[in-house]
Amino acid sequence: MMEEKLHKEPKKKVKDQAPIIEIKDLHKTFGHDNTILKGVNLILNKDENLVVLGRSGSGKSVTIKCIVGLIEPDKGEIKVFDENVLNISKSELNAIRVRIGFLFQSGALYDSMSVRENLAFTLSKHKRDLTEDEIEKEVMEALENVGLAEAVDKMPSELSGGMRKRIGLARTLILKPEIILYDEPTTGLDTITSREISELILDIKNKQKTSSIIITHDMACAKMTADRIIVLKDGVIHAEGTYEELEKDEDEWVRSFFQ
Known part of the structure; x- marks a missing residue:
């Protein structure tokens, strides 16, 4: 693969519409010499599922954590909703974060709270003007969206791994985000x-018109959910295309993901 392809500018699929996320020349080093990102460029278009592939340590999770301010990059530009x-204030960043859902690998539920309390806490934290009845309605709607309304009174310890992922997703959906960042949504399942979670990701996109970045090692998930795929290698975007295009890529390293 030609060298310039390693540092190519992100491709814009929608000519007359600004990307919902645009990252330019993103760099991040941890410590003195652990350089993870070396100039990542990517875009996420509206109503698109973008899958990010790469070996462990390639910077996939670091990239999406930079988007929501969980990690501060050393250099680069990240535009979200333009x-x-x-370069914005903390209050402005928090206003943008409310519009972004982040599904962590673990589901990140509060173990001391029931499913209802986990979802209600998230909602009341960001929408303080809701009544108890309104909160209950939103909680049940979010659980119905992931097919787990019957688990409303369960504790996280009573849930299977797949159920925890679904409840974590319900907690993300309850704020009705425009963007969802999925960090290894099918790991450990x-x-x-895994297929049920992948189908749910597609269903959410179609019903709620979300735009998503999906970090995954699960090629079945990638094939099912991706409108477009990018592959990270050595801190930059190494390849980009549809599942079918990358599966037939001339680069042996890229094809190795699909074997």
């Missing part, structure tokens, strides 16, 4: 449950 999130 706002440079690296069996094949059938």
Whole structure:
């Protein structure tokens, strides 16, 4: 693969519409010499599922954590909803964060709270003017969207791994985000449950018109959910295309993900 392809500018699929996320020349080093990102460029278009592939340590999770301010990059530009999130106030960043859902690998539920309390806490924290009845309605709607209304009174310890992922997703959906960042949504799940989560990701996109970045090692998930795929290698975007295009890529390293 030619060298210039390693540092190519992000491709814009929608000519007359600004990307919902645009990252330019993103760099991040941890410590003195652990350089993870070396100039990442990517865009996320509206109503698109973008899958990010790469070996462990390639910077996939670091990239999406930079988007929401969980990690501060050393250099670069990140535009979300056409706002440079690296140059805005904390209150402005928080206003943007409410519009972004982040599904962590673990689901990140509060173990001391029931499912209802987990979702209600998230909602009341960001929408303080809601009544108890309104909160209850939103909680049940979010659980119905992930097919787990019957789990409303369960504790996280009573849930399977797949159920925890679904509840974590319900907690993300309750704020009705425009963007969802999925960090390894099917990790640790069996094949059938992984497929159910992948189908849920597609269903959410179609019903709620979300735009998503999906970090995954699960090629079945990538094939099912991706409108477009980018591959990270050595801190930059190494390849980009549809699942079918990358599966037939001339680069042996890229094809290795699909074997």
